[in-house]
Amino acid sequence: MPKKPFAQDKAKLPRIRRLDLPMYERIYQAFRDAILNGQMLPGARLPATRALAQHYGVSRNTIIQAYDQLASEGYFETRHGSGTYVANELPENFVLSRQYPAMRKSASKAKPSARLWNTGRPPQTFQIGVPDMERFPTEIWLKLYAKHLRSSPYSLVNYDFEDGYPPLRNAIASYLNTRKGVQCSSEQILILPGSQQAQELVVRSLLQPGDQAWIEDPCYRGTRSALRQNGIKAIPVPLDQNGLDVSYGLKKATKAGLAIITPSHQYPIGCSMPIGRRLELLQWAKDSNSWILEDDYDSEYRYRGKPIPAMQGIDEGNRVLYMGTFSKCLFPDIRIGYLVAPFSALEALKEMQAATGSYPPIAMQATLAAFIHEGHFERHIRRMRDRYSKLYYSLIEALEKNCSDYLTIGPREGGMHVTILLKDPSKAATIQKEASDQGILLHPISKYASSKNSAQGFLLGFCCFEEKQLISSAMRLKKMFEKIT
Template identity: 45%
Template structure:
């Protein structure tokens, strides 16, 4: 028997190699002071015999422990436990447990860090397969897997020089060219490829915009009610958010002028406002552009799902009406292809290209290159336009299924807000209804909707539910609406 306080039962069917099991056991014995500093360990042959393993298993473990400084090999004397481990690292019970068990209040975060944590806590996105009626998520099963796989294979078979090296900060050139051409033809955006900055979704677009244009304490107009993710990015940057009411024409510019005339940035979703679904009128667009120009304020246009209109052609972007270079246009491929791609883009004024590119470089150097090359091929081979047409048809049918289910199951309890675009519908409820409570009860039934009250800051609005339809079958939609109708009737 070995003359050391140590025993080990090897898990020979484990996925963890035997040498790694032995390494972990010796390392923990040292950290827990089971092996005292300076202890001489038995020879590798002796230990291999004791534990019925190959000598090479013990040698590999010893080599790793020596390399990391837990053991010392002395020529002609043997292998010893090091005496150099600081006391702070001794008596670790189990290094597989989470390293930090402290509460948030005990962690010395900076003021900015605390602000970021607080902002995130108010904006949490669910991961994984969405529950029925989850708003603003695409139908991933309709992703063009076969086409995408062929494009990937072609790229890997004949890779371009530098494919796996660092890429262009602003994005892969052919993709930027394809985006610029697409935006000009379908969205009325006026830009050159050089103005397109590829980012990791509209969340990063908002973050970059805040970093470049806002100082701590600057005021930002945000829509009320409005998207929490963009709002969180501005709060995390130290900006003061001024919630501006949205009416049937879009953000109320006159109300914004009265409430926060000193605003440096206006964040809007003019093509399809989230969550109310209204489209900003031409009159209101011109009023916003005029005020921004006179006040030297910037406009961040989030064009998040404008591709999906069901009763008319997609409306031209606000950026295309801007003659004074005050609009920064943001969009992504999260809704039209997949949020997992994490590819979006900004279109910035010509004199802001260098500034935004510098900020992007500091943030993450550049977005993943390989995915950009495949997406560029997806554009140039005309797969993108065909995919859009296909998805408009799919979503139009599912949208109609949701409308039919609401009218059939709860027309006496709810009213659908007018909207001809997007991946969600807003459904007004009785004034006395607690929309947050309805969503909580729906979640217990495996249904995920969003209460309008959670998206409002100052404005007190009639209660409503935000219901999505894009990734769900007609049967799933019908069953989910039936459950919500039962909840409303039994409240």
């Protein structure tokens, strides 16, 4: 049956809204909206341009301009000798049909939200890696950010970001020299969108596919994936109470080109590496011409004793690369971290940084530089250190009081999670499942380990909770243990 021309039913022609736009654009928009909301169906024949011009009281040229635009974007198709039709395959179909149905549904529902949690949900009990955002000086941050966005419209439109924002590099160099015992000048600092990119750059620019790298076992999962994605063979080296067991590494893979370690606060177990072991590692790196990548992700949060100076500061062979992040001490979505590299490695790293485009936005870098320069950073760290320290010891006390029949507490070197070790390792999976049923998020150590014989226990995040919540959560854990064992 021949299709009914759309124009025969004038009531169905879209209404032109009063918008501050040229007439052809208003007509274009009215038709596009009618197609997208289903008022005009694919395959429907469109009125002749002359008839439509009459209907809307505009010139025929105006209609032709709108038709041309709709045809060039794929909403209309012209069939030679028979007129213009709504296209059977709309441009949106090409995009949407490649998505999963569930994504389409949620994408249509997802609205921008004023809350910054990705999921819109607050963190689950014992969730790790979440700082206390309620106490972050958001107003100060926003003022600085706005100031930098406004400062000069041209400062944000060029591509002069390759060396990082100089005042931020200076601020980081000075912080690292005075607070962390890192010996560097600002030229040795690469500003990156997080320390994961630092691992990626080091692996890609200083190793070759097929090379070997020592990793701690267990270790941060991003480390393993940076190696795997770049064809590097990870050699898991077990830990003892002093961290990575260098003698094991020497037996397994003397010629490894890199060791990635967390000497200030081993992730996830929590021990710190004493000076003797550090010197052993440095000697290995010097003798074998290998690199050490020192991941100092959370040493701001050490709650007793003096901060442990970075290994980079005692490296005489220029074999240590040092990386840090603002994800933990400020907030993860800042996406700013840094890599301090010996001069001999700088060029290769910078080339790789340029090739991968790993640069955080300058406005964010400038905000952070001002935040540090004006003293807000040190103040925030001090406040958070006090707060986290109270929470850390309260949680440990509550766990010892309620759960000591079932677990021991791992090394107590501070940080943003407490590691617990199960007295009966065979119960780990059951405990995790039961906890999850009760809305408690227990991160198993085994998730970070290569060997099946890894320690069995969990990481408990505490930074974004109130003391009362932590104490009652420890009591809930006790009930759960009693039920299971």
